[in-house]
Amino acid sequence: MDTCCRQYTINLGKRVKGTTFKRKAPRALKKVKEFAAKMMNTSDVRIDTKLNKALWSGGIRSVPKRVRVQIQRLRSDDEDAKEEFYSLVTHVEGDFRGLGVRVVEA
Numbered sequence: 001m002d003t004c005c006r007q008y009t010i011n012l013g014k015r016v017k018g019t020t021f022k023r024k025a026p027r028a029l030k031k032v033k034e035f036a037a038k039m040m041n042t043s044d045v046r047i048d049t050k051l052n053k054a055l056w057s058g059g060i061r062s063v064p065k066r067v068r069v070q071i072q073r074l075r076s077d078d079e080d081a082k083e084e085f086y087s088l089v090t091h092v093e094g095d096f097r098g099l100g101v102r103v104v105e106a
Contacts, residue, residue: 073086
């Protein structure tokens with residue numbers, strides 16, 4: 001396993017469907033973390049503040065239906081860390097329709 005960087009479009013509409021409206025934004029954050037952990041094969045996932053603000057932009061009720069994210073698998077600097085790698089999830093601005101998974105050269 002090595003460091004890498006990819007861009008994904010996450011469909012949050014299907015992931016938070018049926019959730020009580022007072023729990024939608026926290027559930028969306030949890031689902032983004034689960035998605036990043038699955039795609040990058042790391043259990044340590046860190047959310048950038050811009051992505052957090054983008055998910056909470058409509059309040060606790062109105063989560064965006066889709067969000068474009070960039071996930072980086074980085075090497076951990078801590079010697080006493082459990083894992084060697086962690087994932088950093090950041091928000092990608094702009095129109096994201098019609099885009100698939102894009103590998104970004106770091």
